[in-house]
Amino acid sequence: MIARTARTNAAAGWKTIPLRISYRTQRYLFIYLTLAVPLLYFFVTRLLPIIYSFYISFREWNILSPSKPYVGFANYSGLFTDEIFRKSIVNTFLFVAVGIPGQLAAGLAAALLLQSIPRFRGFFRTVYFIPYITSIVAVSWVFRWLLMPNGWVNSALLNLGLDAQLFLLSPRQALYVIALSMIWQSVGFQMLVFVTGLEGIPAMYYEAARIDGANAWRRFQHITLPLLNPVILFSAVIAGISYLQTFTQIVSMTGEGGPLNSTRTLVYHIYKLAFKNFEMGSASAATVILFIIIFAFTLVQIKALERKVEY
Amino acid sequence: MIASRKDTFAVARYLLLIAGVAITLFPLLWMAATSFKLPQNLYDLSLFPSPASWGSYSYIFDKAPFGTWISNTAIAAVATTASVLVFDTAVGYVLAQFSFPGRKLIFLFIISTLMVPTEMLIIPWYLLATKLALTDTFAGLLLPGLLTAFGIFLMRQFMESLPSELLDAARVDGLNEWSIFARIALPLMKPALATLAILSFISNWNQFIWPFIVLQTENRYTLPVGMVYFSSELKDNNGWIQIMAGATVSVIPLIAIFTIFQKKIIQGIALSGMK
Numbered sequence: 001m002i003a004r005t006a007r008t009n010a011a012a013g014w015k016t017i018p019l020r021i022s023y024r025t026q027r028y029l030f031i032y033l034t035l036a037v038p039l040l041y042f043f044v045t046r047l048l049p050i051i052y053s054f055y056i057s058f059r060e061w062n063i064l065s066p067s068k069p070y071v072g073f074a075n076y077s078g079l080f081t082d083e084i085f086r087k088s089i090v091n092t093f094l095f096v097a098v099g100i101p102g103q104l105a106a107g108l109a110a111a112l113l114l115q116s117i118p119r120f121r122g123f124f125r126t127v128y129f130i131p132y133i134t135s136i137v138a139v140s141w142v143f144r145w146l147l148m149p150n151g152w153v154n155s156a157l158l159n160l161g162l163d164a165q166l167f168l169l170s171p172r173q174a175l176y177v178i179a180l181s182m183i184w185q186s187v188g189f190q191m192l193v194f195v196t197g198l199e200g201i202p203a204m205y206y207e208a209a210r211i212d213g214a215n216a217w218r219r220f221q222h223i224t225l226p227l228l229n230p231v232i233l234f235s236a237v238i239a240g241i242s243y244l245q246t247f248t249q250i251v252s253m254t255g256e257g258g259p260l261n262s263t264r265t266l267v268y269h270i271y272k273l274a275f276k277n278f279e280m281g282s283a284s285a286a287t288v289i290l291f292i293i294i295f296a297f298t299l300v301q302i303k304a305l306e307r308k309v310e311y
Numbered sequence: 312m313i314a315s316r317k318d319t320f321a322v323a324r325y326l327l328l329i330a331g332v333a334i335t336l337f338p339l340l341w342m343a344a345t346s347f348k349l350p351q352n353l354y355d356l357s358l359f360p361s362p363a364s365w366g367s368y369s370y371i372f373d374k375a376p377f378g379t380w381i382s383n384t385a386i387a388a389v390a391t392t393a394s395v396l397v398f399d400t401a402v403g404y405v406l407a408q409f410s411f412p413g414r415k416l417i418f419l420f421i422i423s424t425l426m427v428p429t430e431m432l433i434i435p436w437y438l439l440a441t442k443l444a445l446t447d448t449f450a451g452l453l454l455p456g457l458l459t460a461f462g463i464f465l466m467r468q469f470m471e472s473l474p475s476e477l478l479d480a481a482r483v484d485g486l487n488e489w490s491i492f493a494r495i496a497l498p499l500m501k502p503a504l505a506t507l508a509i510l511s512f513i514s515n516w517n518q519f520i521w522p523f524i525v526l527q528t529e530n531r532y533t534l535p536v537g538m539v540y541f542s543s544e545l546k547d548n549n550g551w552i553q554i555m556a557g558a559t560v561s562v563i564p565l566i567a568i569f570t571i572f573q574k575k576i577i578q579g580i581a582l583s584g585m586k
Binding site for chain 1: 417428434455457488520535568569573
């Protein structure tokens with residue numbers, strides 16, 4: 001770039017110096033003018049809100065009163081002595097614990113199956129991807145309707161001679177049913193990520209293994225899995241973060257996070273604190289906790305990722 | 312012998328994949344089927360309701376404001392997408408094609424905002440919107456999504472493939488940076504712009520939390536927000552036919568867009584999801 005500029009300027013003879021200055025100025029003017037508005041925007045809508053959340057988390061504030069007295073860590077300790085908050089943390093981690101392996105296993109199975117067939121790949125890929133682009137609210141209501149006490153699934157169970165189930169009305173089943181609906185919606189995305197990862201594995205590895213007499217399971221175990229490891233870890237982070245933020249499904253499928261708070265998640269708790277009870281301090285403290293969990297999650301996975309990629 | 316075992320495996324694979332198709336599509340088919348039922352046949356297990364009825368659709372458009380909600384959602388999604396296209400593309404271009412002091416830092420700053428959960432921003436956004444008297448307005452609805460870190464990241468990935476010799480050649484010819492961006496870079500990036508536009512439209516169409524919080528008046532709702540209130544009210548009156556009609560109109564436009572543009576969508580997701 002610099003070489004090119006110099007050559008042009010040299011060719012321009014006596015105009016060299018003024019031309020270079022104006023060109024450089026114009027260039028930087030373009031760069032910083034383009035970045036100015038976006039950076040200001042990110043500053044106001046992303047950075048300041050984060051700082052403000054931390055700030056409010058140490059204050060007591062009901063959104064209406066003009067004063068926001070400093071209360072130290074009272075909001076935080078208040079949260080952890082609240083049984084419902086603790087329950088919402090446990091539920092959130094349950095979503096993560098069920099969601100990540102479920103989504104990754106189903107996505108990997110779909111990707112491997114897709115890779116192993118000679119025809120109709122495009123068709124299957126298209127179909128599997130459809131749930132990912134559908135509205136969570138709409139899909140949640142469809143699942144609610146399917147899983148009603150006298151809905152389609154229970155009719156099918158009865159026809160098979162099995163017992164009808166409460167599903168979303170059962171404190172023991174509701175969370176898992178919602179997690180299943182989330183897995184259903186994300187399998188296509190996960191499959192796509194794995195297909196891209198699988199395509200990056202050189203075919204000659206498989207050929208060499210085949211010549212050495214390795215069967216399909218061994219090839220999967222010793223070639224596919226290790227080489228796919230970075231993609232698996234990356235996917236686990238992305239999936240984990242999305243399960244940590246479960247909210248829309250709760251509002252749509254169990255309304256208040258019931259039954260008996262069995263599906264109340266951290267984000268639902270934040271929503272309730274902030275926009276129903278107007279306890280902005282506690283709500284902000286809860287968002288800070290969510291932020292820290294997501295941050296820790298990302299760090300752990302990045303560390304794991306770095307270690308695994310090395311060999 | 313070996314060949315026949317191979318065939319069995321191949322058949323088994325296709326059968327598994329077809330079972331997957333059934334699991335994937337059945338909820339959506341059941342949704343559409345229910346929406347065409349008559350109330351007295353609500354609990355029929357047939358996927359092909361007979362007699363079929365459009366009654367639920369005339370209900371959601373005449374008795375409930377689904378028409379308004381659809382146009383609110385479409386307008387908001389188009390407006391946001393337009394803004395994202397202009398700004399994310401320009402920022403992505405600058406970050407990919409220029410070296411200047413602070414480039415790495417700026418990129419890192421933008422990317423790190425991806426890690427911040429939306430929920431953490433929503434309370435301050437709400438307070439900001441209240442301060443600016445933007446709650447329950449169209450401007451307030453658009454406020455947080457006008458630029459996206461995701462879009463900037465995506466466009467930077469695409470823009471890196473622009474041949475810099477071409478841009479340099481234009482500089483030699485005396486074009487200024489604005490013309491180079493608008494007349495050389497953008498036309499070459501049309502496929503990338505289309506990908507960004509489609510992804511942005513889809514995610515805005517389905518956006519829920521922020522609209523749910525900032526909008527308060529029924530005829531300002533977007534489709535997902537309206538859908539939640541509408542369905543919560545109707546479920547107690549056994550209004551499942553109408554609810555499924557609402558779900559169907561929420562889902563169909565996107566399935567149509569996806570089937571038309573699937574190559575671009577899949578390419579965009581693979582590119583942004585992998586790197």
